[in-house]
Amino acid sequence: MKVVEAFRESFGTEPHGVWHAPGRVNLIGEHTDYNDGFVLPFAVPWGVTAAVSPRTDDLVRLRSLQAAGPAVTVEALEEAEGWTRYAAGVVWALREAGHPVRGADIVLDGDVPQGAGLSSSAALEVAVGLALDELYGLGLSRMDLARVCQGAENDFVGMPCGIMDQAASALCEEGRALFLDCRTLGARTIPFDLTAYGLQLLIINTGVHHELADGQYARRRQDCESAAARLGVAALRDVTDLAGALARLSGDERRRVQHVVTENHRVEAVVGLLRAGAVREVGALLNASHLSLRDQFEVSCPELDVAVEAAIRGGARGARMTGGGFGGSAIALVADDRVEPVRDAVLLAYAEHGWAPPEVYPASPAAGARRLA
Numbered sequence: 001m002k003v004v005e006a007f008r009e010s011f012g013t014e015p016h017g018v019w020h021a022p023g024r025v026n027l028i029g030e031h032t033d034y035n036d037g038f039v040l041p042f043a044v045p046w047g048v049t050a051a052v053s054p055r056t057d058d059l060v061r062l063r064s065l066q067a068a069g070p071a072v073t074v075e076a077l078e079e080a081e082g083w084t085r086y087a088a089g090v091v092w093a094l095r096e097a098g099h100p101v102r103g104a105d106i107v108l109d110g111d112v113p114q115g116a117g118l119s120s121s122a123a124l125e126v127a128v129g130l131a132l133d134e135l136y137g138l139g140l141s142r143m144d145l146a147r148v149c150q151g152a153e154n155d156f157v158g159m160p161c162g163i164m165d166q167a168a169s170a171l172c173e174e175g176r177a178l179f180l181d182c183r184t185l186g187a188r189t190i191p192f193d194l195t196a197y198g199l200q201l202l203i204i205n206t207g208v209h210h211e212l213a214d215g216q217y218a219r220r221r222q223d224c225e226s227a228a229a230r231l232g233v234a235a236l237r238d239v240t241d242l243a244g245a246l247a248r249l250s251g252d253e254r255r256r257v258q259h260v261v262t263e264n265h266r267v268e269a270v271v272g273l274l275r276a277g278a279v280r281e282v283g284a285l286l287n288a289s290h291l292s293l294r295d296q297f298e299v300s301c302p303e304l305d306v307a308v309e310a311a312i313r314g315g316a317r318g319a320r321m322t323g324g325g326f327g328g329s330a331i332a333l334v335a336d337d338r339v340e341p342v343r344d345a346v347l348l349a350y351a352e353h354g355w356a357p358p359e360v361y362p363a364s365p366a367a368g369a370r371r372l373a
Contacts (some may be wrong), residue, residue, distance in 0.1 A: 117328025283318025
């Protein structure tokens with residue numbers, strides 16, 4: 001295992017263990033998590049593997065096989081920079097929560113496709129968090145682990161994300177999607193066996209990341225919070241009279257509310273279809289989700305729109321952007337005999353725009369975080 005060899009090379013000893021946490025793709029339920037709503041992600045086959053040993057001092061020594069150079073020693077967690085902030089942030093968040101965590105030697109190896117928006121940061125956090133939980137005997141539940149990792153990203157890294165990514169990485173199961181209530185943190189897995197229905201879910205990685213994304217993400221969250229305050233509800237999840245709410249709002253706030261409320265209903269509808277075995281019927285809800293994200297939440301971009309439209313023209317049962325938006329990936333639900341036509345349609349559309357070809361690959365629901373060795 002490369003990560004073990006790198007650990008020996010970096011620190012001259014064997015690691016105490018090796019842990020893996022996956023990235024995720026969200027089937028439906030976008031920008032609902034921080035509005036106390038519903039999401040339906042599943043784990044992907046790619047993620048982050050961590051070889052880890054505890055230390056008797058408070059140093060954190062980190063190396064990533066995806067970053068050039070030797071291991072980085074972090075003497076003060078607040079001084080961590082770049083990718084090291086995600087791992088150092090987990091140590092910080094555990095200590096902030098009162099857990100007796102000291103230092104660690106950590107080597108990371110990731111294979112999440114770059115630029116795909118499949119949440120490699122959450123995978124890194126959860127892999128490190130699970131390792132420290134086991135090595136220090138903390139006894140965290142998987143949801144507690146997800147909350148610690150979310151705290152690391154919110155309060156240490158400074159990204160105001162909801163809990164979906166970390167929860168998906170920590171709790172998902174092979175062959176199933178995770179239906180998560182982001183208010184109560186109640187979660188249950190839902191069968192999502194595409195093979196049995198002659199279907200595949202394709203990820204279309206645009207490879208595009210627009211620089212406005214981080215600031216625009218925070219702006220969308222502010223729109224939602226201000227709209228909730230104006231409507232007198234704790235979160236947009238509590239809006240039950242959509243027409244009445246929209247009549248009281250205007251501009252960005254009105255559009256954000258329309259998306260969040262209808263997206264929550266789409267998540268519940270997809271869960272119902274999956275439980276009924278009507279997997280093929282999910283496609284229309286994916287299409288509706290994309291239109292809402294494009295027109296009401298305004299987080300799509302030309303590359304995502306072209307990918308979705310081309311996939312549908314090529315015969316996909318449904319398609320939408322996935323993730324925070326402004327780039328990253330789209331997903332398409334495709335019958336086995338339409339995979340090549342859909343792929344060809346997307347590649348042709350990109351060529352016609354003079355864009356670099358996107359990567360297109362299938363993803364089946366994978367297992368969540370676990371110890372490998």
